[in-house]
Amino acid sequence: MNGGAVWRASRGAVKRRRVQTVVIGLVVFCSTATVLLALAVISAARAPFDTAFEAEHGAHVTAVFDPAKASAEQLAATAHRPGVEAAAGPFDQAVVTIANDWIGHPPGPLTLTGRPDPEAAPVDRVTVLSGRWATAPGEVVIATPGGSSEKYIGSSLTTSSGLKLTVVGFATDMSQSSGGWVTPEQAAALHPTARQMLYRFTDADTEQRLTASLGAATEGLPEGAVASAQSYLVLKQAFSAGADAYLPLMTVFGVLGLIVAALIVGNVVSGAVVSGYRHIGVLKSIGFTPRQVVTVYLTMVSVPAVVGTVLGTAAGWAASYPILKTAFTGISLGTAVVEPADWLPAATLLGVPLLVALAALVPASRAHRLSAAQAISAGSAPRTGRGLKVQRWLSGTRLPRSVSLGLGQPFARPARTALTMAAITLGVVTVTVTTGVTGTLAKSYAPSDRNTHIDVLTSKFADKKIEPRLTPEQTEAMLHSTAGAERVSVRGLMRVGLVGQPQLVFANFYGGDDMVDHQRLRVVEGRPATGLGEIEAGPAFLDQHGVKLGDRLTLVLDGRQTTVTIVGKEIEGNANAISSNAATRALLTPDPHVVEYDVRLAEGTDAAAYQKAVTDADPSLTPSIVAPSTEGSVVAIQTFSTTFTVLLSVVAALGVFNTLLLTIRERRRDLGMLKAIGMTPRQVVAMTITSVAWQGVASGIIGIPLGILVHRLIIEHVRIIAFTDSMIDVWGAPLLTGLALAGVAIAVLGALVPARSAARLPIAEVLHNE
Numbered sequence: 133m134n135g136g137a138v139w140r141a142s143r144g145a146v147k148r149r150r151v152q153t154v155v156i157g158l159v160v161f162c163s164t165a166t167v168l169l170a171l172a173v174i175s176a177a178r179a180p181f182d183t184a185f186e187a188e189h190g191a192h193v194t195a196v197f198d199p200a201k202a203s204a205e206q207l208a209a210t211a212h213r214p215g216v217e218a219a220a221g222p223f224d225q226a227v228v229t230i231a232n233d234w235i236g237h238p239p240g241p242l243t244l245t246g247r248p249d250p251e252a253a254p255v256d257r258v259t260v261l262s263g264r265w266a267t268a269p270g271e272v273v274i275a276t277p278g279g280s281s282e283k284y285i286g287s288s289l290t291t292s293s294g295l296k297l298t299v300v301g302f303a304t305d306m307s308q309s310s311g312g313w314v315t316p317e318q319a320a321a322l323h324p325t326a327r328q329m330l331y332r333f334t335d336a337d338t339e340q341r342l343t344a345s346l347g348a349a350t351e352g353l354p355e356g357a358v359a360s361a362q363s364y365l366v367l368k369q370a371f372s373a374g375a376d377a378y379l380p381l382m383t384v385f386g387v388l389g390l391i392v393a394a395l396i397v398g399n400v401v402s403g404a405v406v407s408g409y410r411h412i413g414v415l416k417s418i419g420f421t422p423r424q425v426v427t428v429y430l431t432m433v434s435v436p437a438v439v440g441t442v443l444g445t446a447a448g449w450a451a452s453y454p455i456l457k458t459a460f461t462g463i464s465l466g467t468a469v470v471e472p473a474d475w476l477p478a479a480t481l482l483g484v485p486l487l488v489a490l491a492a493l494v495p496a497s498r499a500h501r502l503s504a505a506q507a508i509s510a511g512s513a514p515r516t517g518r519g520l521k522v523q524r525w526l527s528g529t530r531l532p533r534s535v536s537l538g539l540g541q542p543f544a545r546p547a548r549t550a551l552t553m554a555a556i557t558l559g560v561v562t563v564t565v566t567t568g569v570t571g572t573l574a575k576s577y578a579p580s581d582r583n584t585h586i587d588v589l590t591s592k593f594a595d596k597k598i599e600p601r602l603t604p605e606q607t608e609a610m611l612h613s614t615a616g617a618e619r620v621s622v623r624g625l626m627r628v629g630l631v632g633q634p635q636l637v638f639a640n641f642y643g644g645d646d647m648v649d650h651q652r653l654r655v656v657e658g659r660p661a662t663g664l665g666e667i668e669a670g671p672a673f674l675d676q677h678g679v680k681l682g683d684r685l686t687l688v689l690d691g692r693q694t695t696v697t698i699v700g701k702e703i704e705g706n707a708n709a710i711s712s713n714a715a716t717r718a719l720l721t722p723d724p725h726v727v728e729y730d731v732r733l734a735e736g737t738d739a740a741a742y743q744k745a746v747t748d749a750d751p752s753l754t755p756s757i758v759a760p761s762t763e764g765s766v767v768a769i770q771t772f773s774t775t776f777t778v779l780l781s782v783v784a785a786l787g788v789f790n791t792l793l794l795t796i797r798e799r800r801r802d803l804g805m806l807k808a809i810g811m812t813p814r815q816v817v818a819m820t821i822t823s824v825a826w827q828g829v830a831s832g833i834i835g836i837p838l839g840i841l842v843h844r845l846i847i848e849h850v851r852i853i854a855f856t857d858s859m860i861d862v863w864g865a866p867l868l869t870g871l872a873l874a875g876v877a878i879a880v881l882g883a884l885v886p887a888r889s890a891a892r893l894p895i896a897e898v899l900h901n902e
Contacts, residue, residue: 139431152793153432153435153436154436155396155786155789156396156397156433156436156437156440156488157436157437157439157440157443158440158782158786159392159393159396159397159440159786160393160397160436160437160440160441160444160484160488161440161441161443161444161447162393162444162782163390163392163393163444163484164440164441164443164444164445164448164480164484165444165445165447165448165451166385166386166448167386167390167448167480167484168444168445168448168449168452168472168476168477168480169386169448169451169452169455170383170385170386170387171386171472171473171476171479171480172448172449172452172455172456172472172473172476173452173455173456174383175472175473175476176456176460176470176471176472176473179473180371180468180469180470180471181306181367181368181371181468182368183468183469184306184466184467184468184469185306185307185364185368185468187467188256188257188258188259188305188306188307188467189218189253189254189255189256189257189332190255190256190305190306190307190332190364191220191255191256191307191309191330191331191332191364192331192332192333192336192342192345192363192364193330193331193333193342193345193346193361193362193363193364194256194307194308194309194328194329194330194361194362195328195329195330195331195346195350195358195360195361195362196225196326196327196328196358196359196360196361197222197326197327197328197329197353197357197358197359198326198356198357198358198359199224199324199325199326199327201353201354201355201356201357202327202353202354202357204222204327206353207221207222207327207329208221208222210329210331210349210350210353211329211331213348213349213351214348215333215334215335215345215348215349216331216332216333216334216345216349217332217333217334218254218255218331218332219254219255219329219330219331219332220250220253220254220255220256220329220330221327221328221329221330222327222328222329223245223246223247223316223319223327223328223329224245224246224316224319224320224322224324224326224327224328225243225244225245225246225310225319225324225325225326225327225328226243226244226319226322226323226324226325226326227241227242227243227244227325227629227688228241228242228244228291228292228293228295228322229241229242229291229292229689229690230242230289230290230291230292231290231291231292235274235284235287235299241627241628241629241636241688241689241690242289242311242312242629242636243310243311243312243629243635243636244272244310244311244312244313244314244318244319244322245309245310245312245313245314245319245328246313246314246315246316246317246318246319246320246324247313247316248315248316249265249267250265251265254332255330255331255332256305256307256309256330257305258273258303258304258305258309258313259303259304259305259466259467260273260301260302260303261276261301261302261303261304262282262285262301262302263282263285263299263300263301263302264300264301265300265301265303265313266300266301266313266314266315266318267315268315269314269315269317269318269321270296270297270298270318271297271298271300271314271315271318272289272297272298272299272300272312272313272314272318273299273300273301273302273303273312273313273314274299274301274302274303274311274312275302275303275304275305275308275310275311275312275313275635276302276303276304284299284302285299285300285301285302286298286299286300287299292690295322297314304466304467305466305467306364306367306466306467306468307330307362307364307367308362308367308466308635309328309330309362310328311635311636326359331345331346331349333345333346333349336364338365339363339365342363342365346358346361359631360631362678363678366675366676366677366678367676369675369676370672370675370676370707371468384565384842384846385562388558388561388562390484390487391554391558392555392558392559392784393484393487393488393491394487394488394490394491395491395551395554395555395558396551396555396786397433397437397488397491397492398491398492398494398495398551426493426497429492430489430492430493433488433489433492434485434488434489434492437484437485437488437489438485441480441481441484441485442481444480444484445477445480445481448480449472449476449477452472452476453471453472456470456471456472457470532815532818534811534815534816534818534819534822537806537819539822539823539826542823542824542826542827545795548791548795549791549827551791552788552791552824552827553827553830553831555784555788556784556788556827556828556831556835556875556878556879557831557834557835557838557875558784558835559781559784559785559831559835559874559875559878560831560832560834560835560836560839560871560874560875560878561835561838561839561842562777562781562839563777563781563839563871563874564835564836564838564839564840564842564843564871564874565777565839565842565843565846566774566777567839567862567867567871568839568840568843568844568847568862568863569843569846569847570774571862571867572843572847572855572859572860572862575858575859575862583618583732583733583734583735584732584733584737584739584757584758585730585731585732585733585757585758586730586731586733586739586742586743586746586755586756586757586758587728587729587730587731587755587756587757587758588607588611588728588729588730588731588746588753588754588755589727589728589753589754589755589756590607590726590727590728590729590752590753590754591752591753591754598751598752599752600750600752600753601749601750601751601752602749602750604622604724604726607726607729607750607753608620608622608644608729610746610749610750611729611731611746614742614745614746614749615737615741615742615745616733616734616737616738616739616741616742617731617732617733617734617737617742618731618732618733618734619644619645619731619732620644620645620729620730620731620732621642621643621644621645621729621730622642622643622644622714622724622726622728622729623640623641623642623726623727623728623729623730624640624641624642624643624714624717624724624725624726624727625638625639625640625641625725625727625728626638626639626641626689626717626721626725627639628687628688628689628720629687629688629689630677630685630686630687630688631685631686631687631688631693635708636708637673637708637709637710638706638708638709638710639667639687639709639710639711639712639717640709640710640711640712641711641712641713641714641716641717641724641725642711642712642713642714643713643714643715643717643724644714644729644730653670653702653703653704653705653711654702654703655668655700655701655702655703656701656702656703656854656855656856656859657681657700657701657854658681658698658699658700658701659699659700660699660700661699661700661711661712661713661716662713663699663713663715664713664715664716664719665694665695665696665697665716665719666696666697666699666700666712666713666716667685667696667697667698667699667700667710667711667712667716668698668699668700668701668702668710668711668712669698669700669701669702669705669709669710669711670701670702670703670704670705670706670707670709670854671701671702671704671705671853671854672704672705672706672707673705673706673707673708673709673710674698674701675707676707676708679698680698681698681699681700681701682697682698682699683697683698684696684697684698685698687720688720689720689721690720690721692719692720692721694716694719694720696712696716701854702854703853703854703855704853704854730758731755739757742755743755743756743757781878784878784882785878785879785881785882786882788824788878788879788881788882788883789882789883789885789886791824791882792820792823792824792882792883792886792887792890793886793889795823795886796820796886796889796890813892816887816890817887817888817890820883820886820887820890821880821883821884821887823883824879824880824882824883825876825879825880825883827875827879828875828876828877828878828879828880829872829875829876830875831875831878831879832871832872832873832874832875832876833872835874835875836868836871836872839871840863843860844860847860848860
């Protein structure tokens with residue numbers, strides 16, 4: 133038998149089973165898109181950083197030394213210690229204060245390092261994005277994560293000491309070694325307070341090994357010579373922190389999608405083989421070999437699988453770009469290019485059809501084993517079913533006949549029933565996970581009170597050109613005295629330096645009444661930073677800077693320094709932002725740098741009238757009623773999980789749909805006889821839906837505990853948000869009751885169309901054909 137005959141038989145099988153063909157195509161489409169998205173996030177979370185870091189010969193450790201305790205010669209000697217692969221430095225480092233707004237930055241400190249052109253440096257080859265490198269005193273290159281407009285080239289920065297620096301370029305480096313660079317001569321003239329060394333070590337796979345390598349390199353230096361050390365592993369973790377929030381969800385849904393696809397394909401082929409015994413016998417009788425018969429069934433599923441894979445790959449590839457853009461929003465990318473890996477389309481185009489073929493091979497092998505005589509006799513013989521004993525027992529109960537027949541029907545094909553229940557169970561798991569994630573996020577962003585809040589922005593923050601009438605103190609007093617105000621908090625915002633850290637951080641300083649600002653993030657570990665010299669920060673900041681609760685940092689602003697202690701961990705937050713109080717701010721600067729006020733109104737207050745009174749008192753202020761909101765990353769996570777839940781629930785329902793179509797095709801004669809002896813169309817529908825409804829109940833009992841377990845695992849690995857146990861525990865009796873119906877809903881949704889089809893079967897035609 134030649135290949136043309138096999139293809140014609142395969143094409144005929146596809147045409148005869150058009151519904152199953154469409155089901156397989158849809159299932160594979162959804163699964164492929166889901167898997168490609170998961171792989172895109174996984175690949176982008178690590179590979180771009182590694183590629184850019186190695187291209188720049190990034191520093192494994194950026195170490196800052198106290199020049200009073202270690203000379204330049206002593207530091208240069210550390211480059212030749214055992215374990216040091218390469219080193220650059222020492223470079224003088226100074227912190228200057230920029231007195232006015234500059235290139236989109238507020239006044240504040242700027243860390244400058246004196247370096248010659250780093251193009252051929254053995255470590256940390258800084259990439260110039262625009263302009264050129266500083267080659268003469270009075271020139272500066274500014275560090276920026278993504279370049280800057282050419283119009284800023286040639287602009288001047290004036291330090292608090294009156295020194296003018298001309299911006300000649302913008303640059304970036306994956307090591308984040310400085311806020312800007314000047315020539316070595318210029319750095320020496322700035323009265324440097326530190327010296328920087330950049331190291332690459334032969335053993336740098338873990339933090340423990342990096343610590344040991346740095347210790348070996350600096351052995352023999354005076355005690356306290358090392359002021360600080362920044363590890364590239366901390367930067368790498370910070371780089372992927374946003375993407376890591378999506379990884380658990382994407383991975384779970386991707387794996388679930390593949391499993392459901394394999395189950396449904398196996399179910400389709402198994403049903404096609406069982407219901408096509410006579411067709412298999414005929415094929416073998418006219419000369420088809422067992423392998424060619426198996427090829428016919430594999431081709432039957434491969435055609436829609438390939439089409440679904442191609443469309444799913446295209447859809448997933450198109451969706452991966454906006455997803456990655458969202459996942460890496462706010463992350464310092466440096467020279468890293470975040471995009472899905474080039475090999476992903478090829479991997480899905482080859483891997484998914486192969487998985488489908490493997491899933492189809494096991495049930496198709498049954499057709500390989502049957503002889504022609506066995507297949508024809510099996511296809512011609514009446515099917516009593518292996519669930520006859522169960523059906524007889526159910527017929528003896530007081531249940532309506534349509535219900536008892538429906539309950540016993542799945543036992544005739546236990547393997548098919550198991551595959552269908554597995555698909556429904558995975559659908560229940562998905563619904564449970566999404567419900568849990570949504571509930572946890574809702575709890576984490578629940579408003580702290582039910583009062584109406586008015587957000588009042590100053591002209592500095594609202595970008596108004598109107599000069600304020602009132603001072604910050606007078607504004608706070610006015611907001612207090614205006615009728616309806618219950619409490620008023622103040623938020624000051626500025627950029628401060630961290631001693632030993634090259635990059636600046638945003639500092640929110642809260643004051644006023646109990647610091648009730650609606651934007652103040654909840655502290656979920658430790659306590660709020662209400663005392664002098666205390667700060668709090670989110671998990672992203674703690675990860676990026678390699679610190680924990682109880683650690684001490686030194687803040688620098690306007691030439692002043694103060695040491696603070698991390699006492700609280702916020703639920704989330706910017707990786708480069710901290711929060712403190714007005715008393716701590718006063719240690720650094722007398723200027724409160726107020727950008728915003730939060731007013732909590734008393735119950736029954738007319739919010740619109742309060743807004744008008746504030747605007748009348750000072751037109752430079754912008755008051756607005758606070759609307760409930762959540763972070764963009766949270767909305768994105770909810771959107772992704774909900775979308776994938778709908779997709780996988782539809783896929784599970786399609787599995788039920790396909791199973792019932794196969795069952796109805798097999799039982800056409802039985803249905804015809806039942807209708808002939810008086811069963812009404814409504815009873816046929818009830819019997820068909822009952823046959824899958826109890827499977828939905830059983831699937832819910834199995835799937836809900838699994839979904840709760842997966843939900844906890846996902847939440848515990850979303851590193852950009854710190855959840856408390858009370859936020860994770862969202863499972864109340866009403867919610868669990870609703871979830872218990874999810875399996876039934878999926879089963880019934882997939883059963884409705886086949887049930888109506890069975891009810892409309894014409895009795896005369898069915899019995900005549902049989």
